[in-house]
Each structure stands twice: as structure tokens, then as C-alpha cells.
Amino acid sequence: MATEQPQTRSEFSTKGAYVHSGEEFTRDTNYIEDRITRDGTFPPGSPAPDGALAWPVEAGRYRLVAARACPWANRTVIVRRLLGLEDAISLGLPGPTHDVRSWTFDLDPDGRDPVLGIERLQEAYFRRFPDYPRGITVPAIVEEASGAVVTNNYPQITLDFSSEWSAFHRDGAPDLYPDALRDEIDEVNARVFTEVNNGVYRCGFAGSQASYDRAYARLWDAMDWLEDRLMGQRYLVGDTITEADVRLFTTLARFDPVYHGHFKCNRNRLTEMPALWAYARDLFQTPGFGDTIDFVQIKQHYYIVHEDINPTKIVPAGPDLANWLTPHGREALGGRPFGDGSPPGPPPAGERIAAGHNPLYPGDRA
Known part of the structure; x- marks a missing residue:
């Protein structure tokens, strides 16, 4: 796959979309709150939000649109892989760059999603909500027949994959959200989201020195907490992989290639934090995790799209990523990655990472 990307047309530039002078970055967490549930009703104890x-x-009704570059979308791809939902929910893959309007399907033939037939994800949002006022985000689940978006509520999507789609899980699928651990998983996820997943963005998109300094301190307080937590246990919660590990992993995979320099999160590289680095490699080398990571697309997205902080759009050549395959030694802590289940098989042929974009798939340097 070529690494050159078309330049964003100036009238649809992202300049000014991410960094606002003097302001702290605040993520809009209002999403389309529709859900896909086993019987088409909101579960008991989960009342429907207004209008949802x-x-x-x-099976076969919905398409998950999830750019490989995006950490929030990457979560859904990993959970879909781990649970074996590939045959039940199809996958659309936008390219790594977009302009202020929308993600585009520029990697597909003729620049159109082969199932939905659209050039921009924006079209699926507008088909459902002609005046949709918020950002056109991934991941998004789209109904294939109507071509209309169903939901983009990424925290709920992965939980529903685990709980509502169980009839279509593969044999040996892990329990990523076990009942006995849900309170602890939710507690860990809340801190990881505010301080780490979103914390790196608060650093990168800070509009003042003071807001950056606050974000930087909060990020590294949380990273030190995670380092301490993972010194004595293989996974974040319990002795198996859970939703909590999926949510942290997608940020760690992007840390050294992007967040350390591009977002100025540069107290340490991930490779300089022994427990976190070994933990990240352990997951990367686990089927369903590393085989979803496209380092080339990740770097292209951040360095090309974020004109506010990289106006030249130059994509750095480094770092060397071969070290993701070095031994991690985390087996010594025990744990059972898939519990009583088993690892997923190889990715479907059409969903494999391009050679050279990931050290698991040798080729040109990633």
C-alpha cells in the first residue's frame, strides 16, 4: 500500500478544528445512543435515553465502519475479532486521513465502500439525520439495507458486542465483561478514559501552557498508577483479558509512534516503563490485538489530519517497531489470556494488515 496520501483540499481544512487558543481541550461525548440488543428493546435497568x-x-444486517487509525474504532475491531463476530457484522475500513467533513473510503475501489456504496461516512449519518450537528466519528454501525447510521456510541458498542451478540460468538470466545468483575472494570475504565485515553488528547490539543501542564500531570499520574498496578498482575482486572485491557491497549499501541512526540506526552517513552511496555507487548502478541494494528495508517492519520499541531503534514519515519515482537516475560505472572476459552483464528483474508505496516507482517519498514 502506498504511503502517500492526497492533500486535504484547503476549503475543507481541519485547521482550527482541534486546538482553540487559550482553552483546554474538551471532548464532545454526546453520541447517538441507539443500541443493538438481542430482542430489540432496552434491557431491564437500562432505560432508553430520550429519543434513543x-x-x-x-446477523448480516449491520456494518461496522472503523478506521484502523482511530483508537476508539480500534477497540471495536479487537472485540469483534476476539468474540468471533466477523461473519455476523461486516467491517468497512475508511482510509487513515479525512478532512473536516468526514472519513472517506479512499482505500476501496473507486473510493467507495463496497457494501454501502458511499464515498464518505458523512452520507450514512445524513441519511439518518439530515441536519446531524456533531462530528462524523468512527466507529459507527450502519444498517446495510438503508445505509443509515445506527449508533456511534463506541463505549457501548463493545459492551453490547459482549453481552447482546452472544448468540453469534465463536466457540471459545472469552468473557470480556464478566458479571463478577463489572464494577471493578467500570472503575478502571473510567480512570483510564479520563486520564489516559482522552488524557493524551488533552495534552496534544491544549490551547494554553497552563491547560497543557495540567493535562500532562494528570496523564503521568495515571501512567504511574498503571505501571504500579501491572507490576504484580498480568491484566488490569482479574486473571484474564477483559474490556479494560482492550481500552488501554489501543492508546499504548499509539504512544511511542504518535503521542510521545506529536501530542507532547514526552516524560517517558512507553519502552521506558518496564511493566507497561511488557504488558503492551504481551497483548500485541496475543491474537486479536496486534493483528489489528496498522502503524503506517496510525501515523498518517495523526500527522496529516491534525493541521493545528503539524501544519507541514510531514509523517515521521520512526520509531523502529520491531521491538513489539521481543519477549515480554509476562507469563511468569500467571493469568489465562482467554480464561476457559481459546484465541481467535487468523484475521479474514480481506481484513489483514498490509505487509510492512506491522512487524507481525514483514515487508517494507513499518
Whole structure:
């Protein structure tokens, strides 16, 4: 796959979309709160938010649109892989760059998603909500027949993959959100989201020195907490992989290639934190995690799209990523990666990472 990307047309530039002078970065966390549930109703104890709909689980009805570059979308791809939902929910893959309007399917033939037939994800949002006022985000689940977006509520999407789509899980699928651990998983996830997943963005998109300094301190307080936590246990919660590990991993995979320099999160590289670095490699080398990571697309997205902080759009050549395959030694802490289950098989042929974009797939340097 060529690494050159078309330049964003100036009238649709992202300049000014991310950094606002003098302001702290605040993420808009209002999403389309529709859910896809096993019987098409909101579960007991989960009342429907105002205006939200419940859609029924149905194999072949929905398409997950998830750019490989995006950490929030990457979560959904990993969970879909781990649970074996590839045959039940198709996958659309936008390219790594976009302009202020929308993600585009520029990697597909004729620049159109082969199932939805659209050039921009924006079209699926506008088909459902003609005046949709918020950002056109991935991941998004789109109904294939109507071509209309169903939901982009990424924290709920992965939880529903685990709980509502169980009839279509593969044999040996892990329990990523076990009942006995949900309170602890939710507690860990809350801190990881505010301080780490979103914390790196608060550093990168800070509009003042003071807001950057606050974000930087909070990020590294949380990273030190994670380092201490993972010194004595293999996974974040319990002795198996859970939703908490998925959510942290996608940030760690991007840390040295992007967040350390591009977002100025540069107290340490991930490779300089022994427990976190070994933990990240352990997951990367686990089927379903590393085989979803496209380092080339990740770097292209951040360095080309974020004109506010990289106006030249130059994509750095480094770092060398071969070290993701070095031994991690985390087996010594015990743990059972998939519990009583088993690892997923290889990715479907059409969903494999391009050679050279990931050290698991040798070729040109990633």
C-alpha cells in the first residue's frame, strides 16, 4: 500500500478544528445512543435515553465502519475479532486521513465502500439525520439495507458486542465483561478514559501552557498508577483479558509512534516503563490485538489530519517497531489470556494488515 496520501483540499481544512487558543481541550461525548440488543428493546435497568431506539441483533444486517487509525474504532475491531463476530457484522475500513467533513473510503475501489456504496461516512449519518450537528466519528454501525447510521456510541458498542451478540460468538470466545468483575472494570475504565485515553488528547490539543501542564500531570499520574498496578498482575482486572485491557491497549499501541512526540506526552517513552511496555507487548502478541494494528495508517492519520499541531503534514519515519515482537516475560505472572476459552483464528483474508505496516507482517519498514 502506498504511503502517500492526497492533500486535504484547503476549503475543507481541519485547521482550527482541534486546538482553540487559550482553552483546554474538551471532548464532545454526546453520541447517538441507539443500541443493538438481542430482542430489540432496552434491557431491564437500562432505560432508553430520550429519543434513543433499540434495534434487534441480526446477523448480516449491520456494518461496522472503523478506521484502523482511530483508537476508539480500534477497540471495536479487537472485540469483534476476539468474540468471533466477523461473519455476523461486516467491517468497512475508511482510509487513515479525512478532512473536516468526514472519513472517506479512499482505500476501496473507486473510493467507495463496497457494501454501502458511499464515498464518505458523512452520507450514512445524513441519511439518518439530515441536519446531524456533531462530528462524523468512527466507529459507527450502519444498517446495510438503508445505509443509515445506527449508533456511534463506541463505549457501548463493545459492551453490547459482549453481552447482546452472544448468540453469534465463536466457540471459545472469552468473557470480556464478566458479571463478577463489572464494577471493578467500570472503575478502571473510567480512570483510564479520563486520564489516559482522552488524557493524551488533552495534552496534544491544549490551547494554553497552563491547560497543557495540567493535562500532562494528570496523564503521568495515571501512567504511574498503571505501571504500579501491572507490576504484580498480568491484566488490569482479574486473571484474564477483559474490556479494560482492550481500552488501554489501543492508546499504548499509539504512544511511542504518535503521542510521545506529536501530542507532547514526552516524560517517558512507553519502552521506558518496564511493566507497561511488557504488558503492551504481551497483548500485541496475543491474537486479536496486534493483528489489528496498522502503524503506517496510525501515523498518517495523526500527522496529516491534525493541521493545528503539524501544519507541514510531514509523517515521521520512526520509531523502529520491531521491538513489539521481543519477549515480554509476562507469563511468569500467571493469568489465562482467554480464561476457559481459546484465541481467535487468523484475521479474514480481506481484513489483514498490509505487509510492512506491522512487524507481525514483514515487508517494507513499518
